[in-house]
Amino acid sequence: MVNESGPAESAPQLAAHLAPALALLRAVAAEGHLTRAAESLGVPQPTVSRTLARLADEIGTPVIARQGRGVHLTRAGQLLAAAAADALRTLEAGCREVVEEIAPERGQVVIGFQHTMGATLVPSLVRGFRADHPQVRFGLLQGPRDEMVAGLRDGRIDLCLISPPPDSPELEWAALREEPLLAVLYRDHPLAHRSGLGLAELAGEDFVVTRHGYGLRQIFTDLTDRAGFEPHIGFESEEVDTVRGLVAAGLGVALLPPAVPEAIPGTVEIPLDPPAHRTVCLTWVAHRTLPPAVRAFRDFASRRRT
Template sequence: MTHESSTPREASQLAAHLAPTLSLLRTVAAEGHLTRAAERLGQPQPTVSRALAGLADQLGTPVVAKQGRGVVLTRVGALLCEAAENALRELETGCRGVLDELDPNRGQVLLGFQHTMGRALIPRLISEFREHNPGVRFGLAQGSRDDMLARSRAGRVDLCLVSPVPSDPEWESAQVTQEELVAVVHSGHRLAGRGEIRLTELAEDDFVGMRPGYGLRRIVTDLAESAGFTPRFAWEGEEVDTARGLVAAGLGTTLLPRALSGAAPGTAEIPLSPPAHRTIGVVWPAGRQLPPAVRAFRDHASGIALG
């Protein structure tokens, strides 16, 4: 007579039946006594005895045997108990992770943002938030506006900071801040010494711009078209520092948020008339339930605009 191995389906069905009693079996093994095990579990002893009897019925063999005034596991019971130890240890680890995630003081925030926000805004927001929430961890992703929205839609980030803020009903958002945009021109540009300029005065210039899909590319295009011209992008890149370098080399003009440390060498920054700004918002998919730590950071980020 040959013995055939059980199929994965049979094993999964047995596991589903046994799962509710595995913690009980582990406790009985640890205590070696039904009364003490029942007390530890907070259950009447008859309930524990019936559960063990039901487990034996399911298996077709006992899982415990009497030994003096106590009980010991049978070979089958010991095999199950070892499996239960491993499974419950993994489950308890997972539960700790879930509890951490649900604790606003211990969770994790997966935050996406555009390249142009990584130098000052993101460090500031996280630093201020962690003053009151030191146990919250962050996972950071940066890229283009379209890339960050795609990651948020797919659930790969919890929140993203983008500009311009999407207006369609697929998204919910809250304003974080506004940044002034200035014309960045070569220091030898014909308008470099001006106190302010109209955007139309740059209509004939070559523009240094972000690639399509980047927020600043859309903002600059919209501002220029509102002023009556279509910007001619002679150079495209992904980083603000690269754009400033191309301007410093005399290869074009661009619109950027003011540099924190002043105009880069070889460039001049000139306010626009009328002034131009970009609005930065924190964005998440409409209707998505956010974990407590994520909600706390969202409220903190959007509170900056109100403070």
């Protein structure tokens, strides 16, 4: 619904008015509680109960069952909720497009990004965009590269900042920056005085790396394959700051983009010879219609190489 001051409902709430039974069923599945499900969709709790009761009458079997103070879906309810998920995501996307078409400057952009991009790149892009679009809202999600791409595909995320770029015909991307990758060594390492290092010179070292599913791990594996050796993994971590800390403690070496604003105490960062880099890109689903605010941010970021 729209009032005189602009859009008053979220896309899920608008979709709930258009497809109430299935939208409510999905909300109950997510919340496990009738009152919380009603609140999430902006409808009264008795409406949820009556709608689900009518749905049960229509199909001839209950779709929810009591469980303590909450509820859970029956097998029939689970099947209906699963079948409705894709249709409702499509409907919500269309509702969101309508809402933002009416008032594009009140839209929302949900960006997913890898942890290493949250310190400087994301704030810089959001600040630059909001200088001309002050009312656009942002949702920010960070995590491993594979998790962010999965969120992009299933519609939870509008745009992703990832590296390396995707290799899939269903995803499009624009390069935003090239970042050097450096050998990060503890200060007293025998090679810490060098001005450049061949990656193969580190073949006998213990490496501190990010876990599988993270972009830096994929790049690291590709680089060591090209250098002709299988690295020994000493430690795996989900956080680059932890990787740097383990290197500073003398527990291994790492390949990372430059620290911001400078190398952390106890470490040195040495360029690779030949140089290595990672391409940071903005990614979106190729054939999905993007809402106006999302399109505007995509175009802004794509033009602004940093």
